Amino acid sequence: MTTVRILTAALAISLLAACSSTPKEPYTFKARKVTIITEPPGAQVMQYRPFGLKSEDLGVTPIIEREVLILTNVDRSARVNWNEALDHASNLVVLVRKDGYRSRKMKLAIKGFDTNEFTIQLGR
Numbered sequence: 001m002t003t004v005r006i007l008t009a010a011l012a013i014s015l016l017a018a019c020s021s022t023p024k025e026p027y028t029f030k031a032r033k034v035t036i037i038t039e040p041p042g043a044q045v046m047q048y049r050p051f052g053l054k055s056e057d058l059g060v061t062p063i064i065e066r067e068v069l070i071l072t073n074v075d076r077s078a079r080v081n082w083n084e085a086l087d088h089a090s091n092l093v094v095l096v097r098k099d100g101y102r103s104r105k106m107k108l109a110i111k112g113f114d115t116n117e118f119t120i121q122l123g124r
Contacts, residue, residue: 026078027051027085029069033115034092034108036063038122043098048105050088051080058094061120068092070110098122 027050036045038061045058047068058066071088074080087093091107101122108118 026075026080027071028073030072031067032070032092032110032113033065033067034063034110035065035115035117036061036094036108036120037118038062038096038098038120040098040101040122043096043101043120043122046095046097048088048093048095050084061096065115092116096120096122100124 041061043061047056047058074085090110092110093107095105097103110116
């Protein structure tokens with residue numbers, strides 16, 4: 001009889017947890033590491049994020065083993081801008097700027113769990 005009570009209590013607790021009122025985000029970000037090098041060095045790198053989330057200043061190149069958040073999943077029923085979701089899915093979207101050179105907005109494809117390395121040539 002005690003086993004039945006314990007199982008009933010465990011079931012009730014799991015049902016309450018499943019019915020939690022905390023809203024779940026319709027998308028998932030995962031941390032990945034990147035190294036970004038520019039030729040010439042000293043460029044400012046800004047990460048753009050989708051869905052109106054705040055952009056993040058990643059710093060000045062060379063950027064070594066920097067952890068960034070990458071969009072990895074979007075719930076199919078989510079009401080989001082799907083073009084924006086596709087641009088950011090598994091990509092690091094950045095703006096690279098340096099005085100005297102053309103600014104570049106670009107998508108850097110993130111692959112795997114190891115550090116992704118990118119070398120960017122800046123043009124005048």
